[in-house]
Amino acid sequence: MEKTSLRTRLFDTVYRDFDLLVRYKDYRTGQGSMYQKAVHDFLAFHEKKGLHQLQFGRDEMAQYFDYLITRPNERRGGRLAYNTVNHHLFAIRIFLDMLIEMKLIDTYPYLPKFFRGHSMKDVVLTQDEVKLVYDHCQNPLETAILSTAYGCGLRRTELERLDAADLKLGESILIVREGKGSKRREVPLSEKVKKDFRKYLRNERPKRIRTDQNPETAFFINQYGRRMAGQDYYRSLRRLLKRTKNDEILAKNIDLHSLRRSIATHLAENGAGIDFVKSFLGHVEIDTSQLYAIRRRKEGVR
Numbered sequence: 312m313e314k315t316s317l318r319t320r321l322f323d324t325v326y327r328d329f330d331l332l333v334r335y336k337d338y339r340t341g342q343g344s345m346y347q348k349a350v351h352d353f354l355a356f357h358e359k360k361g362l363h364q365l366q367f368g369r370d371e372m373a374q375y376f377d378y379l380i381t382r383p384n385e386r387r388g389g390r391l392a393y394n395t396v397n398h399h400l401f402a403i404r405i406f407l408d409m410l411i412e413m414k415l416i417d418t419y420p421y422l423p424k425f426f427r428g429h430s431m432k433d434v435v436l437t438q439d440e441v442k443l444v445y446d447h448c449q450n451p452l453e454t455a456i457l458s459t460a461y462g463c464g465l466r467r468t469e470l471e472r473l474d475a476a477d478l479k480l481g482e483s484i485l486i487v488r489e490g491k492g493s494k495r496r497e498v499p500l501s502e503k504v505k506k507d508f509r510k511y512l513r514n515e516r517p518k519r520i521r522t523d524q525n526p527e528t529a530f531f532i533n534q535y536g537r538r539m540a541g542q543d544y545y546r547s548l549r550r551l552l553k554r555t556k557n558d559e560i561l562a563k564n565i566d567l568h569s570l571r572r573s574i575a576t577h578l579a580e581n582g583a584g585i586d587f588v589k590s591f592l593g594h595v596e597i598d599t600s601q602l603y604a605i606r607r608r609k610e611g612v613r
Contacts, residue, residue: 349402
């Protein structure tokens with residue numbers, strides 16, 4: 312067992328218990344004591360953060376995961392490989408199982424999912440490809456739809472439910488009244504997105520309002536003066552993508568959810584933190600394999 316530098320007696324005790332468990336169960340990896348080292352690093356990280364009890368909540372686990380995917384690989388340079396991160400997560404999972412078995416913790420804290428590494432398809436547009444799609448918008452409606460699905464990262468159902476009153480352009484926010492899990496959130500609007508929305512509200516939406524029926528509250532209105540449905544957005548996006556005549560874009564089979572993944576990727580590439588991306592998308596937790604892929608793309612790792 313690696314000589315521990317853990318100063319917290321409780322941490323040192325459970326670490327040694329974990330070492331005995333690994334040896335008893337005969338868990339093996341190519342590097343012998345990797346499970347012990349992973350748990351040692353986990354406990355040392357929290358000790359440095361001032362945590363001296365076995366209180367690993369969602370925030371603590373998210374902070375450690377963020378550290379794990381950004382920490383340098385001391386032997387090879389760059390960041391940790393995805394399979395190394397998987398080993399760390401697996402070891403921590405075994406450790407938490409042990410703590411529950413020993414009745415040292417009552418509940419299983421949130422732990423990121425395992426990565427699927429290269430099996431995860433990069434179904435996202437690059438920033439240049441997004442610009443190309445924008446360039447092929449032919450009217451304010453198409454531009455506003457793209458700015459809502461990509462620029463605001465809204466889900467299909469959130470697009471369908473969006474009302475004109477949910478846009479607070481003066482405050483630079485869009486309100487999602489009922490997102491996934493009935494969660495309300497406020498999405499910040501960039502100057503470009505606000506410009507696209509104003510152009511649609513001024514030049515396109517009034518043409519679609521029918522005077523022979525009750526006023527439609529929806530932000531996006533179809534040709535019949537009614538709230539646009541999910542298939543309307545998909546058709547609009549497919550027309551836009553085909554119009555680019557770009558083989559690489561068309562081969563990606565982009566859908567509305569891909570635009571959410573794209574904006575999450577681009578936010579992270581431009582320096583946004585995990586917490587901001589989660590809040591922007593309205594996620595309680597974000598797909599960790601996606602975040603890791605973002606980090607790897609940002610660093611030029613393939």
